[in-house]
Amino acid sequence: xxxxxxxxxxxxxxxxxxxxxxxxxxxxxxxxxxxxxxxxxxxxxxxxxxxxxxxxxxxxxxxxxxxxxxxxxxxxxxxxxxxxxxxxxxxxxxxxxxxxxxxxxxxxx
Amino acid sequence: xxxxxxxxxxxxxxxxxxxxxxxxxxxxxxxxxxxxxxxxxxxxxxxxxxxxxxxxxxxxxxxxxxxxxxxxxxxxxxxxxxxxxxxxxxxxxxxxxxxxxxxxxxxxxxxxxxxxxxxxxxxxxxxxxxxxxxxxxxxxxxxxxxxxxxxxxxxxxxxxxxxxxxxxxxxxxxxxxxxxxxxxxxxxxxxxxxxxxxxxxxxxxxxxxxxxxxxxxxxxxxxxxxxxxxxxxxxxxxxxxxxxxxxxxxxxxxxxxxxxxxxxxxxxxxxxxxxxxxxxxxxxxxxxx
Numbered sequence: 001x002x003x004x005x006x007x008x009x010x011x012x013x014x015x016x017x018x019x020x021x022x023x024x025x026x027x028x029x030x031x032x033x034x035x036x037x038x039x040x041x042x043x044x045x046x047x048x049x050x051x052x053x054x055x056x057x058x059x060x061x062x063x064x065x066x067x068x069x070x071x072x073x074x075x076x077x078x079x080x081x082x083x084x085x086x087x088x089x090x091x092x093x094x095x096x097x098x099x100x101x102x103x104x105x106x107x108x109x
Numbered sequence: 110x111x112x113x114x115x116x117x118x119x120x121x122x123x124x125x126x127x128x129x130x131x132x133x134x135x136x137x138x139x140x141x142x143x144x145x146x147x148x149x150x151x152x153x154x155x156x157x158x159x160x161x162x163x164x165x166x167x168x169x170x171x172x173x174x175x176x177x178x179x180x181x182x183x184x185x186x187x188x189x190x191x192x193x194x195x196x197x198x199x200x201x202x203x204x205x206x207x208x209x210x211x212x213x214x215x216x217x218x219x220x221x222x223x224x225x226x227x228x229x230x231x232x233x234x235x236x237x238x239x240x241x242x243x244x245x246x247x248x249x250x251x252x253x254x255x256x257x258x259x260x261x262x263x264x265x266x267x268x269x270x271x272x273x274x275x276x277x278x279x280x281x282x283x284x285x286x287x288x289x290x291x292x293x294x295x296x297x298x299x300x301x302x303x304x305x306x307x308x309x310x311x312x313x314x315x316x317x318x319x320x321x322x323x324x325x326x327x328x329x330x331x332x333x334x335x336x337x338x339x340x341x342x343x344x345x346x347x348x349x350x351x352x353x354x355x356x357x358x359x360x361x362x363x364x365x366x367x368x369x370x371x372x373x374x375x376x377x378x379x380x381x382x383x384x385x386x387x388x389x390x391x392x393x394x395x396x397x398x
Contacts (some may be wrong), residue, residue, distance in 0.1 A: 006162050020164035024121035027159065032126065052112060052289060053326050055132035057120040083120065090126035090315075091323030 029056065033089030035104040037082055041068040043101035046077040050093035050102060058087040110290045110297075113139040122165035124157040127322030129312030129329060130231045131157055132286045134166070134202070137229065140296035143168055145198050146185055150178035150212060152204030153238040153314075154231070178203040179216040183224035198227060198300050205232040205246035209267050220276040220305045227299050227306045230269065233314035241317045248337075249384070250377055252319075252369040261372065265384070270309055270343070277346035279304040284340060285311040287330035291340055291353050298342075311338045319368025331363040336389045349395040360385050 003025045008014050015021065039050075046069070051059040065079035082093075094102040117138035124131035130153050138145070147170045149155050155172055159165045173181045182201035189197050203212055208230035216228060235253045236242040243253040245267040256262040273281050280302045284292040292310070299306040311332055313325040320328055332338040333353060337360060340353040360382045364370045 015162070018161055020159075020170070021162040022164075023119040023167065024123070024159040024163045024165040025119050026163060027121035027123065029121055029123070053132065053286075055124060055128050055135065055325075056122070056126075057116050057118055057135060061114065086120035088126040090325070091321075092127055092326055095323040096326055 028085050029088050030083075030085045033084075033087060034107055035089045035091060036084070036107050037087065037089065037091065037093050037102050038105050039080060039082065040101040040103065041079070042070055043099050044080070045070065045099055045101075046074050046079055047098060048078070048080060049096050049098060050080050053092050053096050055090065055092065056086050056088050058083045058085075059093060110294045112136065112289055112293055113142075115139065115142075117143060117167040119165045119167055121163075122157050122159055124153070125314075125316055125322075127313075127315045127325045128153075128157070129286050129310075129314060129325050130154060130204075130233060132325075133229075133231050133292075133310045133312050136286065136289050136292050137200070137202075137296055138167065140293040141198060141200065141227075141300055144196060145200055146171065146189075148173055148178055148182040148185060148199065148201045150201075150203050150207040151175040151238075152202075152207050152231075153233065154202055154204070156238055175207055175211045177215050178207055178212050179219035179224075179226070179228055182226040182228070183219045183222070186225050199225075200227045200229060202229050202231070204236075204238070205230060205234060206236045206244045208232075209245045209269055213272075217272075217276065220273065220278050220307070223278065223304045225303055225305070227296075227308065229308045229310060231310045231312040232269075233312050233317060234266075235314075235317050237314045237317035249381060250370065250373050252372065253317075258372045270307075270341070273307045274343050274346045276305075278307060279345055280306040281309075281343040281346075282307075282341070282352075283309045283311070283338065285329045285333060285338060286313070287326050287333065288340060288353055295342065295352075317369070319371070320366055324366055328363065328366050331358065331366065334358045335360045335363040336385050337363055339389065339392055341392065349392070351392070351396055 061078040062081045063078045067079045069075040118135045178201040186199040243255045250261045282295040342350045
């Protein structure tokens with residue numbers, strides 16, 4: 001879901017009150033990141049603890065995921081997918097992951 | 110208690126990486142649902158919400174002056190009632206500065222009138238947003254820019270939960286992000302009660318506490334385990350209940366993860382441990398009746 005930036009070209013375009021006209025989804029905070037979380041789907045048990053503790057709403061539950069799974073039993077569960085547009089790279093997901101399947105890799109410039 | 114899948118908070122908000130306040134809001138909105146109005150005084154969240162004309166909260170937000178969160182929320186609720194709207198919940202969402210120091214007068218008045226609002230204080234233990242100045246929520250011996258290492262804070266943290274309990278409001282709870290199921294349960298309970306509800310959230314702040322971004326959840330979990338921040342519920346100002354009571358750990362484990370306590374000695378930690386133990390004993394006595 002991409003949103004467009006709101007532009008005011010002349011003073012008359014401004015609303016009469018300081019009201020919100022859109023969401024912060026236009027603000028790609030992924031640019032702040034210096035470490036990138038990468039999930040190893042061969043190890044991930046899909047417990048969704050990373051999804052639970054993400055402060056930036058950047059771990060998304062993907063139902064009916066085609067991602068690799070360590071066993072057939074859990075393949076039907078939703079898989080965590082990281083939204084790199086907004087992930088700030090705080091590393092909470094990697095720290096809290098009980099099987100340590102998320103690695104924080106340095107971002108290359 | 111299951112955490113809702115619906116994401117009301119939008120990504121792209123401008124909280125620092127690892128922010129406890131942003132995560133608290135995410136859980137709170139999941140619990141309260143879209144039929145909610147937020148009132149935010151000057152605090153970190155008035156920045157996190159995003160610059161004009163954008164907002165990250167996903168529900169109506171009313172930005173207010175520092176001292177007036179509680180009274181504005183009471184006013185918004187009165188306005189809704191005048192329109193015949195009894196279902197929308199109004200939440201005042203203030204930091205520790207807007208609750209412990211600047212907003213306490215409005216909060217006390219609102220609690221005394223028992224206005225039907227949920228007042229949430231997300232406590233990051235200093236004025237983090239303006240550059241880490243000491244507040245009355247800053248703990249004993251902590252570093253801030255106004256209590257430097259040579260003169261760390263000499264006063265104890267204000268006991269806001271007891272102050273609110275003295276108002277005998279119907280519901281008071283403490284919660285933190287490391288126990289989201291407990292937090293969700295408390296918000297849903299608060300929503301179902303009529304009258305002033307007060308929820309105190311401990312919200313770790315990596316830049317202000319000088320901790321690592323990834324340790325936010327760990328620190329908030331240790332705050333509960335070390336009994337620095339017990340998770341409790343108080344009904345009508347007298348019925349105390351401890352909701353989460355894990356196996357205790359030493360206060361040292363909690364303190365040593367935070368750079369703001371790096372200057373303090375082992376004797377100081379001993380002293381803090383004694384204070385924590387005494388407060389815990391007091392709390393146990395209160396839960397007995």
